[in-house]
Amino acid sequence: MNITIFGTGYVGLVQAAVFAEAGYNVTCVDIDAEKVSRLKKGEIPIYEPGLEHLVKENGTTERLHFTTDASVGIARSSIQFIAVGTPPDEDGSADLKHVLAVAKEIASHMEEHRIVVVKSTVPVGTSDQVRAMMLRTLKERGRDDLTFDVSSNPEFLKEGSAVADCTKPDRIIIGTECAETERALRELYAPFNRNHDKIISMDVRSAELTKYAANCMLATKISFMNEMANLAEKLDADIEKVRLGIGADPRIGYHFIYPGVGYGGSCFPKDVRAMIRLAQTSGYDPMVLNAVEQRNEQQKHVLFAKISGHFEGDIEGKTFALWGLSFKPNTNDMREAPSRVLMAALWQAGAKVRAYDPEAMDECRRIYGDREDLLLCASKEEALEEADALVVVTEWKSFRAPDFEAMKRVLRNPIIFDGRNIYDPVVASRKGLLVFSIGRTGQL
Numbered sequence: 170m171n172i173t174i175f176g177t178g179y180v181g182l183v184q185a186a187v188f189a190e191a192g193y194n195v196t197c198v199d200i201d202a203e204k205v206s207r208l209k210k211g212e213i214p215i216y217e218p219g220l221e222h223l224v225k226e227n228g229t230t231e232r233l234h235f236t237t238d239a240s241v242g243i244a245r246s247s248i249q250f251i252a253v254g255t256p257p258d259e260d261g262s263a264d265l266k267h268v269l270a271v272a273k274e275i276a277s278h279m280e281e282h283r284i285v286v287v288k289s290t291v292p293v294g295t296s297d298q299v300r301a302m303m304l305r306t307l308k309e310r311g312r313d314d315l316t317f318d319v320s321s322n323p324e325f326l327k328e329g330s331a332v333a334d335c336t337k338p339d340r341i342i343i344g345t346e347c348a349e350t351e352r353a354l355r356e357l358y359a360p361f362n363r364n365h366d367k368i369i370s371m372d373v374r375s376a377e378l379t380k381y382a383a384n385c386m387l388a389t390k391i392s393f394m395n396e397m398a399n400l401a402e403k404l405d406a407d408i409e410k411v412r413l414g415i416g417a418d419p420r421i422g423y424h425f426i427y428p429g430v431g432y433g434g435s436c437f438p439k440d441v442r443a444m445i446r447l448a449q450t451s452g453y454d455p456m457v458l459n460a461v462e463q464r465n466e467q468q469k470h471v472l473f474a475k476i477s478g479h480f481e482g483d484i485e486g487k488t489f490a491l492w493g494l495s496f497k498p499n500t501n502d503m504r505e506a507p508s509r510v511l512m513a514a515l516w517q518a519g520a521k522v523r524a525y526d527p528e529a530m531d532e533c534r535r536i537y538g539d540r541e542d543l544l545l546c547a548s549k550e551e552a553l554e555e556a557d558a559l560v561v562v563t564e565w566k567s568f569r570a571p572d573f574e575a576m577k578r579v580l581r582n583p584i585i586f587d588g589r590n591i592y593d594p595v596v597a598s599r600k601g602l603l604v605f606s607i608g609r610t611g612q613l
């Protein structure tokens with residue numbers, strides 16, 4: 170089977186590699202010529218565990234093809250995936266220009282029936298816009314005899330485990346009103362739909378909303394827990410105990426109830442805002458989502474408030490070791506990362522940062538360039554040297570069991586601000602370190 174995927178970002182590239190591994194011939198189309206030429210050489214532009222291996226295993230030559238020439242991809246496959254980015258517009262709504270440009274491209278080149286599958290995260294109603302754009306373009310070409318179907322097939326992959334999520338999906342949402350499209354997509358996903366049926370088929374608009382609703386629900390869990398954590402501090406309780414206590418209820422569950430420094434990344438912040446805009450433009454007041462978004466914005470300032478509180482506002486001239494730059498572990502992605510809000514606040518207050526991250530150092534260099542108040546360190550130990558305190562922003566595994574005694578010797582003050590609750594304050598205090606966590610007893 171031949172498949173074409175437009176967009177070689179996280180979603181497109183991972184899905185392409187996984188399809189190719191299953192035995193399909195996949196053509197990836199991207200307008201970024203430099204990216205395409207790097208991919209042709211087997212260079213992967215993003216850090217995603219297992220992806221490089223998968224792309225190389227498949228032989229960038231054999232089943233996985235990269236091109237900037239859309240017409241090649243359109244001619245080659247009956248199924249055309251749209252997996253291009255939907256960056257936020259100025260008002261927070263998703264900008265569909267890339268999605269609609271691909272729709273136009275497909276309609277400009279197709280010569281026979283095509284199934285267009287929208288995989289990008291898009292607002293409800295986008296598939297209708299894709300359909301309208303294609304109809305218009307075909308009409309302009311004088312080819313309105315050609316048929317096509319537009320369906321919605323959102324992805325639910327997480328950065329850092331994208332390959333596994335794609336290979337073993339917990340559900341496959343197929344949004345279409347066309348029986349023939351459903352049959353084709355069921356066949357396409359058959360290698361990933363074993364043991365039990367993971368395919369949930371529905372109408373296009375419900376499929377589009379399912380994607381946003383899932384991310385908004387998860388973001389809501391996080392903001393709720395962050396609110397409880399902040400309250401626990403006020404009430405002299407320990408959120409980690411509360412987390413264990415509530416997670417035992419299967420209706421709540423243990424997933425996604427970890428308090429921290431706010432959610433980041435390329436999905437939750439953008440999707441919550443886009444959902445808010447979508448609700449507003451539909452004449453509905455999204456009270457819950459507004460609160461989720463506001464709590465998250467505020468949560469990203471919690472660490473700085475703790476630091477400033479402890480040093481009684483005397484931050485100027487101080488140096489802070491910062492462990493973790495990426496928005497979460499196992500990725501080099503710093504989009505909307507809480508570390509960025511913290512660094513901005515520290516710099517604003519006149520402090521210096523000695524930062525270390527297992528994967529995001531190049532990304533950090535790309536974003537900030539050379540600055541006097543930012544030193545990118547080669548190891549987590551180096552970051553501690555001459556620092557007034559340590560701040561942990563991302564819960565990378567390699568940060569979980571540090572040598573507290575060595576840490577105490579190196580740091581100017583034996584203090585850790587733990588934004589992810591990875592350290593037990595009691596254990597650390599036995600080694601002479603004071604740990605400030607999120608939502609734990611008496612640590613305002």
Ligand code: UGA
Nearest residue numbers: 324325326327328391425426427429432433434436496497
């Ligand atoms: C998220 C969803 O989890 C995926 O299901 C979805 O497909 C994806 O967005 C997308 O729309 O493409 P991702 O952004 O990769 O995936 O990252 P998550 O693992 O969900 O983490 C998001 C943020 O929430 C991170 O900043 C993380 O630190 C934070 N988080 C997560 C918490 O603060 N507490 C938790 O308990 C869980």
